[in-house]
Amino acid sequence: MEVGSPLRIQVVSDGRAGIENQALGLAEAIQRLTPAEITIKRIRWRPLFDRLPVALKTPAMLDPTSDAPFPAPGEAWPDLWIATGRATLPLSLAARRLSGGQTFVVQTQDPRLNAARFDMVVAPAHDDLEGDNVFAITGSPHRVTTERIAEAVPAFADQIDPLPHPRVAVLIGGRSKAFDLSEGHAVEMADEIAEAVRAIGGSLMLTYSRRTPDAARAAMTERLKALPGLIWDGTGPNPLFAWLAAADHILVTEDSANMATEAASTGKPVHILPMVPLKPPGKFAALHADLEERGATRPFDGVLESWTYEPLTETDRAARAVLEAMGARG
Known part of the structure; x- marks a missing residue:
């Protein structure tokens, strides 16, 4: 990332709203903290390869309707890659490897892989995921403010x-x-x-x-x-x-x-x-x-009573943690 230029964020998911909104919500929360440009990539695997183990999948197995997840030759890698869902795991691992450290890779949800294979994992606290680069929040990131x-x-x-x-x-x-x-x-x-x-x-x-x-x-x-x-x-x-x-x-x-x-x-x-x-x-x-x-x-007990509380701001808290981790890595 060049000094003074907006942070380039790429959001990756299989396109389902409930999945995409987790990664996009975190990206938008980061954008509220620092100038950033967000690009959304939606991918899916060809049915024949969808259930293959993560280690066996390659981008050539993606469905032709998918967006190209990686930059074309000569194009810059994003500064920050935020992905959600099982479908994105092989691509997140590849992005971390192929970018040569240019891209900070964040996975939301429990990836059910060693968290150390990503730069950061933002996971629900109720999943009890542990690791030096795991940031636990109540529930999931989202777009609601x-x-x-x-x-x-x-x-x-x-x-x-x-x-x-x-x-x-x-x-x-x-x-x-x-x-x-x-x-x-x-x-x-x-x-x-x-x-x-x-x-x-x-x-x-x-x-x-x-x-x-x-x-x-x-x-x-x-x-x-x-x-x-x-x-x-x-x-x-x-x-x-x-x-x-x-x-x-x-x-x-x-x-x-x-x-x-x-x-x-x-x-x-x-x-x-x-x-x-x-x-x-x-x-x-x-x-x-x-x-x-x-x-x-x-x-719900059948009665619609009212009460007040401090709204949750867990997505914002995760956004601050991502920026701090990126800054610490330099």
Whole structure:
């Protein structure tokens, strides 16, 4: 990096929003601290090679629709490479090697590889990852800040403004290795949400995850569509940031570390909705205990009470740590 020039940051992911936003959120937090230019690269592997071990993958195995992850001959390497997700691991390792030390390589999430193979790993504290170059944070990096979500409101103002307060944002996840959302459980959850919203005379702003099973989605929509409010059908621009800004309460299913930490960064009451466990909650229990201890979240008990707390700023804390580590390396 030349003295006085902006920091060149390359964000790398498989393009899924929940994955990309971790790396991009960290990059944007760094950009708030120092002049920087951010480039986004989205990659995917050809299906034949996708499940190969990290050590056997080469860039030649990438799908032709992928962005070129490395600079062309004669082009400069980025100063900072921030990547998230299993798909990026072979490329992060190669970038560190091929750049000859020009690029500082940061991986978010637990890479399930020796952390020393990266310059820095920003990992969720509930993963219990250890190492001299591991920086642990509550939850995952993300893009939610008070300013960013406020900027999203005008585009959805005509939908949001007529909604009565208190406004309740509901973020529904779905099936994962640890949790499920059966149709029966979705019906029970929807009835509890509806009763709570009616009790306060409020309105609903609901969004589903791509992991939400179709039967659960249909059951919840049927039970909740009569309430004043909005249920996003997945078409058009994503209203999530605007809804977080407009909400007086936020309800989040317990299966997503991303959604929980994003919600806890707003400073608004976050109520955690239980899911159907498929195995002991493990790291999710640790995360939710951490968020409860910080005063950000409480288990949803059918009552939409209010409270205050200091919003989480873990992504900003990680950004400062990355810049300090880069400075220490020189």
